[in-house]
Amino acid sequence: MIKKEAICYTAAELAELGKDQIPENFQSGTQLVYSSPATLAYNSPGAEGFGVKRAGLSVPGSIMLIVAPGCCGRNTSSIARIKGYADRFFYLDMTDTDLVTARHLRKIPQAVREIVEFQEAEGKRPSLVMICITCVDALLGTDMERVARKAEELVGLPVRPCYMYALTREGRKPPMVHVRQSLYELLPKQKKRGTSVNLMGFFAPLIDECELYSQLHSIGVKNIREISRCSSYEEFLKMGEANFNLVLHPEARAAAEDLLARLDIPYVELTRLYQIDQIEKQYQAFGQAIGYEIQSPRKRQEALEAVEALRQAYPDLTFTVGEAMNGNPFELALALLRYGFSVSEIYGTPAPEHFVYIDPLAKLSPETKIYCNMEPTMLYYDSSTAKADVTIGKDAAFYHEDAAHVYWNEDIQPFGYAGVTRLMKAILEEVSR
Amino acid sequence: MKGLRKYLTPFAPDQSGAESVLYQLGGILVILDAGGCTGNICGFDEPRWSTERSAVFSAGLRDMDAIMGRDELLVRKLEKVAQRIDAGFIALIGTPVPSVIGTDYHALRRMTGRKVKLPILAIDTDGMHTYEVGEQKAYLELMKVLVKENEVSEATSSVGVLGAIPLDLPRPSDQEMIRTTLRSRGYDRVVLYGADATMEDVERAATVKENIVVAPSGLKAAEYMKKTFGVPYRVEYPGADQLLRELIGEADPEEFFAGRKVLILHQQILANGLREEIRHLSKGTAEVRVSSYFLMQKDRMESGDQKLREEDDWMELVREGGFDVILADDTLRRMTPEYAGAWITLPSFAISGKYDPSK
Numbered sequence: 001m002i003k004k005e006a007i008c009y010t011a012a013e014l015a016e017l018g019k020d021q022i023p024e025n026f027q028s029g030t031q032l033v034y035s036s037p038a039t040l041a042y043n044s045p046g047a048e049g050f051g052v053k054r055a056g057l058s059v060p061g062s063i064m065l066i067v068a069p070g071c072c073g074r075n076t077s078s079i080a081r082i083k084g085y086a087d088r089f090f091y092l093d094m095t096d097t098d099l100v101t102a103r104h105l106r107k108i109p110q111a112v113r114e115i116v117e118f119q120e121a122e123g124k125r126p127s128l129v130m131i132c133i134t135c136v137d138a139l140l141g142t143d144m145e146r147v148a149r150k151a152e153e154l155v156g157l158p159v160r161p162c163y164m165y166a167l168t169r170e171g172r173k174p175p176m177v178h179v180r181q182s183l184y185e186l187l188p189k190q191k192k193r194g195t196s197v198n199l200m201g202f203f204a205p206l207i208d209e210c211e212l213y214s215q216l217h218s219i220g221v222k223n224i225r226e227i228s229r230c231s232s233y234e235e236f237l238k239m240g241e242a243n244f245n246l247v248l249h250p251e252a253r254a255a256a257e258d259l260l261a262r263l264d265i266p267y268v269e270l271t272r273l274y275q276i277d278q279i280e281k282q283y284q285a286f287g288q289a290i291g292y293e294i295q296s297p298r299k300r301q302e303a304l305e306a307v308e309a310l311r312q313a314y315p316d317l318t319f320t321v322g323e324a325m326n327g328n329p330f331e332l333a334l335a336l337l338r339y340g341f342s343v344s345e346i347y348g349t350p351a352p353e354h355f356v357y358i359d360p361l362a363k364l365s366p367e368t369k370i371y372c373n374m375e376p377t378m379l380y381y382d383s384s385t386a387k388a389d390v391t392i393g394k395d396a397a398f399y400h401e402d403a404a405h406v407y408w409n410e411d412i413q414p415f416g417y418a419g420v421t422r423l424m425k426a427i428l429e430e431v432s433r
Numbered sequence: 434m435k436g437l438r439k440y441l442t443p444f445a446p447d448q449s450g451a452e453s454v455l456y457q458l459g460g461i462l463v464i465l466d467a468g469g470c471t472g473n474i475c476g477f478d479e480p481r482w483s484t485e486r487s488a489v490f491s492a493g494l495r496d497m498d499a500i501m502g503r504d505e506l507l508v509r510k511l512e513k514v515a516q517r518i519d520a521g522f523i524a525l526i527g528t529p530v531p532s533v534i535g536t537d538y539h540a541l542r543r544m545t546g547r548k549v550k551l552p553i554l555a556i557d558t559d560g561m562h563t564y565e566v567g568e569q570k571a572y573l574e575l576m577k578v579l580v581k582e583n584e585v586s587e588a589t590s591s592v593g594v595l596g597a598i599p600l601d602l603p604r605p606s607d608q609e610m611i612r613t614t615l616r617s618r619g620y621d622r623v624v625l626y627g628a629d630a631t632m633e634d635v636e637r638a639a640t641v642k643e644n645i646v647v648a649p650s651g652l653k654a655a656e657y658m659k660k661t662f663g664v665p666y667r668v669e670y671p672g673a674d675q676l677l678r679e680l681i682g683e684a685d686p687e688e689f690f691a692g693r694k695v696l697i698l699h700q701q702i703l704a705n706g707l708r709e710e711i712r713h714l715s716k717g718t719a720e721v722r723v724s725s726y727f728l729m730q731k732d733r734m735e736s737g738d739q740k741l742r743e744e745d746d747w748m749e750l751v752r753e754g755g756f757d758v759i760l761a762d763d764t765l766r767r768m769t770p771e772y773a774g775a776w777i778t779l780p781s782f783a784i785s786g787k788y789d790p791s792k
Contacts, residue, residue, distance in 0.1 A: 044472020
């Protein structure tokens with residue numbers, strides 16, 4: 001008789017096992033991956049937020065040719081409905097004959113020319129053509145760099161490949177790492193400016209009120225560039241003049257390394273955190289690295305007050321925290337626990353680097369249950385076994401329909417003290433409805 | 434250029450059609466992919482996925498699994514899941530990855546069958562064909578593997594319906610319309626395979642009085658059922674008359690179609706049903722042509738009917754056809770802005786990717 005129950009571990013059990021003994025049930029390579037709305041962001045990263053296709057179109061005025069079997073381009077019908085993406089995707093269908101003969105590669109330069117001419121006929125000269133290829137070409141070992149160069153010669157525009165290789169998502173260079181490298185490779189060597197800094201990592205801007213902007217301005221930075229705020233291709237190219245890069249998402253690290261090697265632009269990495277004291281420590285370390293004092297006492301105070309306002313209004317809130325949101329579920333859960341709230345469940349995929357959060361979390365709330373969205377028995381997940389006043393993350397909302405929901409998965413990125421403030425206010429607003 | 438699309442996003446692929454047939458049957462559905470295909474199938478082509486749980490899984494293939502052909506690892510994963518998920522069968526659904534590495538589905542079925550005591554369905558879809566090709570394969574495999582031979586005929590009068598998955602129909606409510614129409618003809622029980630049918634319904638599929646094929650994707654399975662179990666079948670779209678009246682709204686149908694040149698684009702059997710109705714209403718004065726981007730049976734095509742492949746095929750057909758009325762999905766409209774005749778929206782979820790459950 002099969003026990004219809006979702007497998008989970010308590011925080012204490014996971015901490016006891018430690019980072020070297022993560023249960024097999026929580027390792028994606030050892031079992032089938034369950035498909036539910038809670039795993040959509042994992043299986044199809046472009047479905048919500050930025051996957052390779054949307055990310056590949058981050059450069060202003062760019063268009064994309066998706067060269068793939070029809071199935072790979074199918075979800076683009078919904079992406080193309082997002083503002084700013086209509087008429088920017090084109091497709092070259094691969095057939096089974098293409099697989100055998102690789103004849104599709106010979107057609108690509110001409111296809112690029114046709115879509116550029118098509119755009120020009122509508123009065124739009126693209127700035128860049130991205131060629132998106134998928135798992136099939138990963139297996140065929142296609143040299144798309146060479147094909148892109150041929151296309152470039154034909155149309156007189158930059159043409160870059162981007163690789164939507166789902167097969168390599170847990171490899172050395174996953175697709176979302178590669179796409180960032182592809183984009184930043186376009187930056188030419190140019191004279192450096194001591195007053196220019198890039199924020200790398202996201203494909204949408206940080207929230208306007210983020211203290212990073214004022215901190216950087218206060219130390220004399222005049223141009224803070226993010227790919228998503230560049231209004232033209234020319235402005236995007238100016239990202240190559242930066243004095244240093246701030247890497248805000250680990251998937252941008254490889255691109256920053258490339259820029260360090262190629263353009264001699266150093267980088268500093270910052271992590272998105274929701275624990276106010278840890279944010280402060282991180283800024284102190286950042287300041288030491290660049291030789292300035294980095295602090296934002298007003299923003300810090302606002303964050304503390306936002307936490308306090310929520311705590312005063314609803315001191316007994318119980319949260320469930322998912323991974324389909326702008327944050328690390330273990331770090332955010334730890335922050336909520338440290339602020340005095342309860343966390344009954346976390347839906348995440350524990351990795352060794354998460355134990356820096358899981359260990360203290362287990363001390364504060366050893367009975368917090370940790371589920372893995374992808375684990376097959378999540379088919380039997382039963383929400384009645386846990387209390388949830390508020391869910392954070394779209395996956396958490398899926399499991400606890402009746403709770404108050406803060407999806408926290410918007411394109412615009414929360415960061416730093418301002419991110420904490422915004423989150424606390426969003427929770428307060430949602431539970432006060 | 435052949436294969437180049439400037440206006441339309443790719444249509445629902447074969448793997449989505451296969452999954453749709455099996456979604457509600459209580460099996461373990463395994464998409465042999467790295468995850469992206471599963472996300473696309475469930476997130477975009479399977480409207481039931483957001484409201485009804487089903488045991489759909491990605492094989493979670495990684496590059497080395499594909500390069501090394503690690504079928505044993507996949508079988509271990511299947512064995513493990515079968516121990517923890519209560520299901521009536523396992524279905525293996527192909528994608529471009531197994532197609533490229535030349536996966537031997539028969540061998541995979543045998544290997545899995547040695548470890549798992551469940552019927553195994555293997556559907557060799559490759560993501561490079563359109564949805565109805567996968568749907569057709571899934572129906573056939575379903576009937577071949579699961580139908581029981583010795584079931585006794587039911588006392589009640591039952592009819593089976595093949596080809597009524599959400600991707601085949603212009604409106605979700607057409608499932609109910611088909612059911613109601615067939616009930617009005619005296620059937621007590623209408624079994625929509627791929628919609629509300631259970632695994633038990635499929636096991637008893639040999640006991641129905643007849644099968645009704647409402648989309649070309651159901652034909653092969655219907656033929657198999659006739660040949661193997663003697664179940665007769667008919668090809669029609671029950672309720673096409675009602676659908677047509679609802680599509681044209683308050684217009685007088687006779688007046689609307691009389692003497693006009695009409696083009697219909699959808700799956701062939703639905704389009705043929707609408708054609709018959711238009712002819713009937715116009716007292717034979719309307720000239721009606723049918724076209725489709727999906728499977729078209731030659732013996733059900735009339736002179737002037739056309740199987741479309743490229744975007745240009747549609748643009749040329751509309752430009753040169755001189756039509757007064759077009760019944761097609763709105764997505765196609767932007768390809769022919771110069772068309773000045775009447776356009777009646779005939780939604781195709783398989784083309785547009787837009788699904789409105791309220792319709």
